[in-house]
Amino acid sequence: MTQSARDQVPRMLALVPYLRSREGVPVEQVAKDFGVTTAQLVKDLNVLWFCGLPGAVTGEMIDVDMDALEADGVVHIDNAEFLPRPFRLTVPEALSLIVALRTLRESATQTELPTIESALAKLESTAGDGAAASAAVQVHIERADPQVHDTIREALEKGRRLQLAYLVPARDEQTDRMVDPLRLLTAEGWQYLEAWCYRAEDVRLFRLDRIASAEVLTAAVDTHDQVARRDLSAGLFRPGPDHIEAVIDLDEGARWIAESYPIEGSEERSGGRLRIRMRIADPGWLRRLLLSLGGAARLIAPEAMAGEVQRAAQDALAGYEDAPIGPAAPYDRNNDPS
Template sequence: MTAAAARKPTPESATTRLSRLLTMVPWLLSHQGVDIDEAAAEFGVSRAQLVSDLELLFLCGTPGGMPGDLIEADWEDGKVYLGNADHIARPLRLTVDEALTLMVGLRALASTPGIAEHEAVSRALTKLEEATGAVGAASARMQVSIDDGAQQSTLTGARRAVQDHRRVHLRYLVPGRDEVSERDVDPMRVVSLDARWYLEGWCHRAEDVRLFRVDRIQGLDILEQDGTPPPHAQPRDLAGAAFTPHADDLEVVVETDRSAGWIVEYYPTQSVEELGDGRRRVTLRVSDPSWVRRLAWRMGGHLRVVAPADLAASVTSGAEAALAAYAAPPTPAPGEARPAADG
């Protein structure tokens, strides 16, 4: 192999590399003996990166890990040959609806400041447009918008702060504590994840990188201070879930009926189990269980705390105390006669 092949490839996210590998295998199988430089150009990577991908394929295959289970790759003479990979040889095929949906999403990403891989987004969009032709042209007339006017204004302000490198002051609802906090943030990027918009930035209150859901930002003011995050602030890997609980957070299990179904959309959850008839068993991780008690009381029986047992007992005792207070006779005002007893 050449010295160039031995050089370390440019770092990238695991998600991006996996996507390329899944596309690369069927293409190489249908182009046996392709020149290695031609293959690298096809996938928009360097020769060194392609060699690194081929080396990784040696470790991939069907369960078992025996030599006959792994993908075979050979590129010693500058020509790439792939074998024992027929199980993933079928290229990805999108329906027209799937392609249009993907194109609309890519256009929304391409217009978002702070997206690290604009070039990759544009390249994918171009390929989809070429593949769909006139049908795909309809996606150019579609836009992704937010119905809530206040949320749209917040999102616009967040994007402008990212673009201008300005610090922002947030009034942010923290659902885990059921309170509105005040904090200054150096914005890093605006991202869309799981159909929601987030502002990611360096939070001066937490002294760490935080992800703020746009629909929970109750106020955003762009400040005059420079908003460049500190050098050690790094964007989070968003390949997994947006919400990452702390190790000492309490695990709470609740059961909800159809009227309380909105809870799984509003609060970060660990798991949701469908029980039938609109009922769900929901697991959450919370830093302060007091807001769970208040939520259960406020829901008036539509939400029941299952675990932990002491939290469930405190919800029950609190509800009983409230009912007892309603049942007690009113305390007379100073100077007012007490009502006469029956009999």
């Protein structure tokens, strides 16, 4: 089953009880609630039209009123009584949701906390004795500047555009970004703003602790109907077709690279070295990383870039050797470490 199919099946199973309890809901609202585009939701409804119990024939399938969908932009379904309500949660499913809600609670606003606490109480009651197992999971979220967080919340609630001052570590520079905020999310222990970036002309994730300042603008956000929220089920980093595959040999002292950055594979080599494969979007970032590691890392491929890194290292070494040596500082017994 493809990744898109794995996403679509549970979404459609949840879609039926959702639609049965919301007769005539606007299709845009359904798409927003399920985190997909309107076009994707219409595709789901077209598939749902041919779904039913095993052995069902025409007339026994779920009925979707396509005329109302096309004419009025609302969704009506019928003949779906066999899915009257959401499925019961198993204990593992309930525990997963408990941990997820505890994570969400770490970054929630005061107005959101009562809803989260209420949902947690219900889930912990459902899980019974199994809920005690979730206590062993410690949730820690790196917190951003509260003022930045509150400003982003305000923009989301009011539907306003944001002006950000954002630090890009890969280039060691601060950039100005005008964005339409889409949502706040937490992933891998960090808080992120997902937003449409006018500079990149695409959806981007901004880590909140790297936002130096945020300002709510008077302009309202544009509607980005064709923009789907990012799927984080496979992790934050999604290599693109234009990303470069790099092969790097790491000495023992640089093995932390394999744990700190997303890699696509690793292989033990002689002498305690580890060979890793990773995809990168910015060659400059990789160049700076390798230079900072000195002789503890060696770029194997791509060969052209490996030569560039080697020449840059030689130039840096030559510059260091040619630097004038000033007079020695006078001896100060108070600074003698012995």
